[in-house]
Amino acid sequence: MQTELSKELGVEHALFGFTPFPAVAAAISRAGGFGVLGAVRYTAPDDLKRDLDWIEAHVDGRPYGLDVVMPAKKVEGPKNQTLTEADVEAMIPEGHRQFIRDTLAKYGVPELADGEASGWRITGWMEQVARSQLDVAFDYPIKLLANALGSPPADVVQRAHDQGILVAALAGSARHARKHKDAGIDIVVAQGYEAGGHTGEIASMVLTPEVVDAVAPLPVLAAGGIGSGQQMAAALALGAQGVWLGSIWLTTTEAELPSPVLVQKLLAAGSGDTVRSRALTGKPARQLRTEWTDAWDDPHGPGTLPMPLQGLLVAEAVTRIQKYEVEPLLGTPVGQIVGRMNSERSVQAVVDDLTRGFEKAVDRINRIAGRSQQ
């Protein structure tokens, strides 16, 4: 399963795996795919350094990449000064904080212990945090730098190119994809409606070829709805040079989800059990539908705040929900492909299933096309 892009990156399969877990990223690369570590949850550069060291030690020399989140629009104060996390916290209305207290109390969610920090802060949305991650990452031999929101700033693209690192950016529309091309991006990840995390409204079947046409000759990776070899074949038939999978790794044995209850929810969920909600970050992101997302999406509630306020607002609550495994509220970003995630398997088993399924899908399409099989 080779495209120009997979050859350029020196991987066996044109299969890119995005994951917040170093063990999963390394296992994807070892299995012949291209592992991409999501850096958004690292608040301390030293933690990222520790995990990149770990990957280096476990990736058997295979290529891998890093995914950061730099929002296209900065949060700025009245005089355009860069805001600190405390400044942003101060912008959150008290009514929203009360809504969280009330909702958590309704479900009897315990407080964190004294001095216990919220382990889940997505301050990585803020550019200065992402930049501190990059300062660490550029010391490692990463082959790809992906940005999940908008194009990265020009100096970051330049710095990556100077080090021979390809730059990828996610897009939910042809218009966004063209902006990436104009910004000097090397690879566009077309993120369909069905994908986990931040998504637009256009489904992969329509989005992928639109983005391919919009940015040609740049390579496009298809993301959203891909968890089988058939879906991989479909994405490549649509003109993608590879596939970008995120959700499917969440239930691998190498993943380190914070809660066994959450793993069980993922294994039990059907494709209709996700929702595109602003509850987690302030921008529409597909995730498990829970009573927590319902509360935020309720027209009679206070509604969500814009990014990055919503992420800061809910950070401690999400930590508490995860720590105490409060089942009705417990969720995670995941795509509609969750309906196919029905057993815990190793990353290698997932990759084997994907590549075998791809070959079978190619056999089938050749039979339909009336071409004899090789």
Added chain:
Amino acid sequence: MQTELSKELGVEHALFGFTPFPAVAAAISRAGGFGVLGAVRYTAPDDLKRDLDWIEAHVDGRPYGLDVVMPAKKVEGPKNQTLTEADVEAMIPEGHRQFIRDTLAKYGVPELADGEASGWRITGWMEQVARSQLDVAFDYPIKLLANALGSPPADVVQRAHDQGILVAALAGSARHARKHKDAGIDIVVAQGYEAGGHTGEIASMVLTPEVVDAVAPLPVLAAGGIGSGQQMAAALALGAQGVWLGSIWLTTTEAELPSPVLVQKLLAAGSGDTVRSRALTGKPARQLRTEWTDAWDDPHGPGTLPMPLQGLLVAEAVTRIQKYEVEPLLGTPVGQIVGRMNSERSVQAVVDDLTRGFEKAVDRINRIAGRSQQ
């Protein structure tokens, strides 16, 4: 492009075209696909008879089918008696009628002339209307009977099977698809989120293989997001035995849309210019987003009524909007593939483009799979 199903039906391409226009249906069948005439807009059985006669005279002996709409849930009165159209009309609140008068007045939409009937009534949603259509259709050599909402009643399935007619039904989830299988349906059309008309939330990339697995060994047609040969190849890679296309025919030269302004809107629209709205029928149906759908979807408005009330409620208004070509309000059911409908072409040209594109997509997937080309 042959599957077991296309061979069984005796067509050259496993390509099913749904259309409200007899000239389009006949042209699809003549081009080697399988034309399916949508019957929902016929209120008088004689009109349907006239158009089926026309198709018979123009289809060159090729097979074709009919699509009706029988809602799974009947509208029933307090004593379960069958309701007439007048009974249903009486269930519509005056506030909703006033909202329509106000909205049309705001845009200066003229009244119909005295005695001029609403040409667009979707009373075909009501079972008794669909049954009168079927009484006509069973006199013709149709090869396929499709039902757009739920499984048809058992006696209708039996009557079709007695005449050697295959029965298809649309499904937006694996659960609905299994119900169809239990009801003795022969073919399931998996209607993805991106499709025009009534749709669920699951995108084709995820829905198609789910439905294939759910109803195996029944054949599945993929619907939603398909307007190119690449997309056809993708749908077949996902396990479908054929594709079901509706939107793409709307801008063919054989189509008879009521308004040139509407044709221009379709040609200009991008994939992001549709919305899943209850404005037209009371159930979520994808259509062009217009100021009319915005008015119905506005949380400060009266909201929509359930099927079939909404369809009756808006029938006259839609006729007026179409007749007087009131641009900001003018819409039609159409899928996200509208972004690719950028020129008026003949049905034959569309089919040629689809089949050529399919062959090229198969070439590409074989190169990626490392298989030499034939």
